[in-house]
Amino acid sequence: MSVHAVFRIVSVSVLAGVLVMSFVPSDSVDPFRLHVGDSFEIGHLVAYALLAAAAMLSLPRRTLTLWRGAGIVLAISLLGLAIEVLQPLAGRTTSIVDITENEIGIACGVALFCGYLVVEKVRARGIFRRSCGG
Numbered sequence: 001m002s003v004h005a006v007f008r009i010v011s012v013s014v015l016a017g018v019l020v021m022s023f024v025p026s027d028s029v030d031p032f033r034l035h036v037g038d039s040f041e042i043g044h045l046v047a048y049a050l051l052a053a054a055a056m057l058s059l060p061r062r063t064l065t066l067w068r069g070a071g072i073v074l075a076i077s078l079l080g081l082a083i084e085v086l087q088p089l090a091g092r093t094t095s096i097v098d099i100t101e102n103e104i105g106i107a108c109g110v111a112l113f114c115g116y117l118v119v120e121k122v123r124a125r126g127i128f129r130r131s132c133g134g
Helices: 003-023 026-032 040-059 067-088 098-125 127-131
Strands: none
Touching: 003 026, 003 040, 003 067, 040 067, 040 098
16 A cells, blocks of 8 residues: 555545534533643644645645645635534534634644655755765
């Protein structure tokens, strides 16, 4: 199984988790919430960072163009917005703070992906081996 296939499975799993956690009653997810201060919730940030990074890593590098990457980011962003808008149908509330946390998470996921690309490029050129005497 290729690494891209593994990241596709991770993407779908994280997406399923986000959808389930977003639409179950609020008191069911309270034990899973990780708050920083009074309002900032780490769970949104981590979930959307994982979703964005895994979605980007699920495509082979030769097929991932700037436009495809932007499309992935836009799709995940719109998904987060749609979830927040639809949450009142499940007895929950729409939150601007949650939308902001989702967007920060997506940005962190893109940063993780870019960091991964830099490390891969450096490793492919053997820079670490030459500078460390190996």
